[in-house]
Amino acid sequence: MNTVILKIASRYVRGLLIIFAVIALLRGHNFPGGGFIGGLLAGLSVAFKGYTFGIAYLKKHMSIMPEWFIISGLVMILFSAIPAFLNKTGFMTGEWYKITLPLAGELKLGTPLIFDFGIFLAIIGITIIFLFSLTEKE
Amino acid sequence: MSKILLLYLIFSVLIFFLPKKLAGYKAIVLMLLQVAVFIYFISLALNTPSGSTVIEEIPWIPGLGLNLVFVADGLSGAFALLITGIGALVFLFAHQYMKKYENTGGFYLQLNLFSGAMLGLVLSGNLVQMFIFWELTTVFSFFLIAFFHEKEESRKAAFQSLFVTGFGGLSLLTGIILLGTVTDSYAVNDWITHADEIRNSQLYLPGLVLIFLGVFTKSAQFPFHFWLPGAMQAPAPVSAYLHSATMVKAGVFLLIRLTPALGGTPEWTYIISLTGVLTMLTGAWFAVTKTDIKSILAYTTISALGILVLLTGINTMLSLKAALVFLFVHAFYKASLFMIAGLIEKKTGTREIENLGGLVRYMPLTFIFATLALFSMAGLPPMLGFLGKELIYEAKVQSPGIASLVLILGVTANILMVTVSLLFLYKVFLGKYKNRGAIPNEKGFLLLSGPAVLGMLSLIIGLFPEFFAKSVIEPALNIIRDEKIVVKLELWHGFNKVFFLSLVTVLSGAGLFLLIIKQEKVITFWRKINTRLFAVNFSDVFTNFLNNFIEFSKQGTKSIQHGYHRYYILTIVLFASALLTLQLMVTSEWKIQAPLSFRPFYISGVVIITALATIFSIISPTRILTIISMGVAGYGIALVYLYYSAPDLAITQILVETLTVVMFFLILQRLPRFAKLSPIRTKIRDAVVSLFFGGIMTMLALKAIKINFSNPVSDYFVENSLSKGYGRNIVNVILVDFRALDTLGEVTVLTVAAFGVFLLLRKKSEP
Numbered sequence: 001m002n003t004v005i006l007k008i009a010s011r012y013v014r015g016l017l018i019i020f021a022v023i024a025l026l027r028g029h030n031f032p033g034g035g036f037i038g039g040l041l042a043g044l045s046v047a048f049k050g051y052t053f054g055i056a057y058l059k060k061h062m063s064i065m066p067e068w069f070i071i072s073g074l075v076m077i078l079f080s081a082i083p084a085f086l087n088k089t090g091f092m093t094g095e096w097y098k099i100t101l102p103l104a105g106e107l108k109l110g111t112p113l114i115f116d117f118g119i120f121l122a123i124i125g126i127t128i129i130f131l132f133s134l135t136e137k138e
Numbered sequence: 139m140s141k142i143l144l145l146y147l148i149f150s151v152l153i154f155f156l157p158k159k160l161a162g163y164k165a166i167v168l169m170l171l172q173v174a175v176f177i178y179f180i181s182l183a184l185n186t187p188s189g190s191t192v193i194e195e196i197p198w199i200p201g202l203g204l205n206l207v208f209v210a211d212g213l214s215g216a217f218a219l220l221i222t223g224i225g226a227l228v229f230l231f232a233h234q235y236m237k238k239y240e241n242t243g244g245f246y247l248q249l250n251l252f253s254g255a256m257l258g259l260v261l262s263g264n265l266v267q268m269f270i271f272w273e274l275t276t277v278f279s280f281f282l283i284a285f286f287h288e289k290e291e292s293r294k295a296a297f298q299s300l301f302v303t304g305f306g307g308l309s310l311l312t313g314i315i316l317l318g319t320v321t322d323s324y325a326v327n328d329w330i331t332h333a334d335e336i337r338n339s340q341l342y343l344p345g346l347v348l349i350f351l352g353v354f355t356k357s358a359q360f361p362f363h364f365w366l367p368g369a370m371q372a373p374a375p376v377s378a379y380l381h382s383a384t385m386v387k388a389g390v391f392l393l394i395r396l397t398p399a400l401g402g403t404p405e406w407t408y409i410i411s412l413t414g415v416l417t418m419l420t421g422a423w424f425a426v427t428k429t430d431i432k433s434i435l436a437y438t439t440i441s442a443l444g445i446l447v448l449l450t451g452i453n454t455m456l457s458l459k460a461a462l463v464f465l466f467v468h469a470f471y472k473a474s475l476f477m478i479a480g481l482i483e484k485k486t487g488t489r490e491i492e493n494l495g496g497l498v499r500y501m502p503l504t505f506i507f508a509t510l511a512l513f514s515m516a517g518l519p520p521m522l523g524f525l526g527k528e529l530i531y532e533a534k535v536q537s538p539g540i541a542s543l544v545l546i547l548g549v550t551a552n553i554l555m556v557t558v559s560l561l562f563l564y565k566v567f568l569g570k571y572k573n574r575g576a577i578p579n580e581k582g583f584l585l586l587s588g589p590a591v592l593g594m595l596s597l598i599i600g601l602f603p604e605f606f607a608k609s610v611i612e613p614a615l616n617i618i619r620d621e622k623i624v625v626k627l628e629l630w631h632g633f634n635k636v637f638f639l640s641l642v643t644v645l646s647g648a649g650l651f652l653l654i655i656k657q658e659k660v661i662t663f664w665r666k667i668n669t670r671l672f673a674v675n676f677s678d679v680f681t682n683f684l685n686n687f688i689e690f691s692k693q694g695t696k697s698i699q700h701g702y703h704r705y706y707i708l709t710i711v712l713f714a715s716a717l718l719t720l721q722l723m724v725t726s727e728w729k730i731q732a733p734l735s736f737r738p739f740y741i742s743g744v745v746i747i748t749a750l751a752t753i754f755s756i757i758s759p760t761r762i763l764t765i766i767s768m769g770v771a772g773y774g775i776a777l778v779y780l781y782y783s784a785p786d787l788a789i790t791q792i793l794v795e796t797l798t799v800v801m802f803f804l805i806l807q808r809l810p811r812f813a814k815l816s817p818i819r820t821k822i823r824d825a826v827v828s829l830f831f832g833g834i835m836t837m838l839a840l841k842a843i844k845i846n847f848s849n850p851v852s853d854y855f856v857e858n859s860l861s862k863g864y865g866r867n868i869v870n871v872i873l874v875d876f877r878a879l880d881t882l883g884e885v886t887v888l889t890v891a892a893f894g895v896f897l898l899l900r901k902k903s904e905p
Contacts, residue, residue: 029865032785040793112874
């Protein structure tokens with residue numbers, strides 16, 4: 001669809017979607033959200049761009065191929081399992097590390113965050129692949 | 139000992155990183171490994187008191203009570219010496235023999251890995267572990283037979299051996315598991331201590347038969363013998379190593395190893411003896427009429443394997459002693475003869491004995507070593523083969539129950555062996571040189587080193603057998619009965635029944651040989667008998683069976699995998715409904731007890747709108763309306779989720795719904811014109827099926843509310859979400875922490891689905 005309004009609006013909407021996606025990812029552990037939802041939001045922003053400019057344009061201007069999202073996501077999930085493996089706790093047991101930052105106070109970082117980020121990336125890739133494949137021109 | 143096996147792995151990789159000057163000496167490097175391991179086992183034997191056992195145990199799968207057990211006792215030690223000793227000679231031979239071929243790197247890799255696997259097999263003290271090595275030898279045998287994979291016969295032979303021995307391997311595993319359930323252990327030692335328990339259990343006979351299937355396929359016993367002649371497509375070193383000296387003996391090894399645990403029953407004795415006798419006779423009978431050198435050797439190998447199996451079946455101390463001695467006898471002469479066969483083929487370009495002859499003039503040394511080996515095969519003094527044969531006769535004479543039958547057939551087989559040996563010697567080395575190709579020579583002393591060493595060993599041990607008997611055979615026999623056993627081997631036994639039998643054998647064999655060379659008709663007549671009476675070609679029977687089986691599977695697949703998406707979905711839905719109905723019938727009384735409430739009114743409204751949207755999506759006149767109404771239904775469900783305080787679920791539902799609608803709109807223009815094509819009958823069928831499925835799912839949902847687990851898992855999650863998972867959003871903590879593995883599985887499934895969609899919908903023009 002080649003309308004100026006949509007094109008300009010999509011720029012801001014997409015930015016907002018990405019921001020929401022990251023927020024959903026980060027707050028997921030305590031409030032509704034998480035990697036899956038974040039990934040879908042980010043995927044939606046890509047779909048929106050495709051809707052505005054056409055999938056062919058999008059494919060041409062993709063700097064990262066969707067496969068790489070999936071691969072890096074899965075690799076990240078595997079990485080998140082390494083600390084538990086080294087500590088010889090059960091497979092994929094969450095490991096948490098508390099960091100005290102000067103301003104923000106206590107911050108808890110754990111392997112589940114890495115895991116969730118892996119899910120986030122993988123879901124983005126999967127969404128884009130669905131999108132691209134379904135709209136493949138005969 | 140586990141480190142030795144590791145060494146084999148390391149060396150297999152190492153040979154590819156040799157410095158350039160050494161790159162042509164891969165086989166020599168691997169030979170040095172074999173020699174080193176050989177020396178290791180000798181030193182192990184010298185440093186431990188005779189008859190004792192060295193055991194190394196490594197925890198493997200503790201949950202199943204499985205440990206990796208490596209046992210070096212008399213039996214496995216003897217086999218290890220055989221494997222590494224002959225292995226060294228074979229690598230030495232291969233270094234020269236394989237020079238003209240390409241891809242020798244891979245060949246040596248496989249040969250070396252085979253050697254390691256074979257060593258692992260004989261050292262295994264745990265039957266599951268042994269099975270793994272057993273299958274590894276099968277796999278490497280497959281690759282090695284298919285060395286000339288550009289030839290169709292090679293591929294066919296390789297597949298045949300893989301199928302036959304692979305099938306046997308699977309039966310073996312089943313048998314091991316069956317009998318393992320009796321003792322609750324897979325360690326050989328546990329089986330031996332619980333021997334009576336196993337023998338008296340109901341599973342004994344089925345387990346035994348399954349294990350025998352494994353043994354008989356591996357050791358090429360009748361009627362599975364046919365893969366071994368086919369395996370002669372492999373290069374000579376492989377035939378010398380795998381298909382005569384080591385791998386085919388694995389079955390015999392297993393029989394001896396399991397004798398203390400399973401042996402001694404009538405079933406054991408009769409099944410094994412009968413198979414052994416039949417194989418022994420079949421092999422010898424067909425060997426006489428073959429004209430291809432390697433074929434002759436293959437059939438005599440089958441015969442020898444039959445003898446070995448028969449001897450383990452007779453199951454007296456004497457017969458087991460004879461088996462162990464004959465094992466070495468056969469390994470020595472057969473490995474040597476296969477190397478000589480390779481040598482002759484290399485130098486003359488043919489393996490047909492009809493085209494050979496008179497080689498003694500050009501290859502005198504080869505002739506000498508071949509004579510040594512063939513004399514051993516014929517069982518003539520003073521070779522080790524003579525000792526072996528005497529022992530076999532002695533064992534047969536004293537075998538309980540079936541002595542007369544075994545003896546008569548055994549003597550017949552040996553007479554044929556004598557004839558074959560003499561025919562081989564005569565047709566290849568004596569007479570006129572018929573091949574008009576190149577003049578053969580004996581250049582390349584490495585090719586002759588193997589036959590030389592093995593021939594001399596046969597001769598020396600035959601003349602002075604005391605040391606061999608004491609240091610190799612005695613400890614090996616120790617594992618069967620835990621007492622000091624004195625083994626005496628002598629060339630001269632005095633004038634007794636056994637000597638008389640030997641005399642008869644040699645004279646009849648020589649007589650038959652003379653008859654055959656004087657009267658060409660004899661062999662033609664013999665062949666005629668074979669084609670008329672024994673017209674069954676087992677190899678063809680097997681191939682036909684396999685082809686029919688494949689055809690059957692194809693037809694079956696075709697009828698199930700018809701390629702119509704709608705019928706696939708129909709099948710899945712119907713099957714799922716049937717299963718669920720069954721389960722609901724079994725477990726539930728059909729009274730719905732859930733209190734159906736319609737308050738608050740707005741949720742009732744949402745549900746009604748959702749239902750209406752669903753109905754509208756079916757009857758809507760255009761596609762856009764269908765998509766929109768499906769979206770409405772989806773959002774309605776999301777609202778219900780939200781009301782029942784599942785915000786994560788609701789968000790996900792909304793996002794997925796949005797994405798679906800967006801994607802639908804993107805491909806809307808590509809779809810063909812909207813039309814209603816289905817006839818009314820199809821529509822009714824679909825309606826019935828979907829209503830039925832929907833009804834079942836509703837029942838299931840209602841039922842699910844009522845199920846009360848005594849201790850719901852969700853309580854655990856609620857309690858520990860914050861304290862252990864450091865998160866207040868329980869759903870998310872479950873997803874990324876408590877049940878992270880499940881999530882990983884789901885993401886993997888999604889990934890596979892994504893690639894599936896990608897592959898299904900990619901451009902048709904790409905191949």
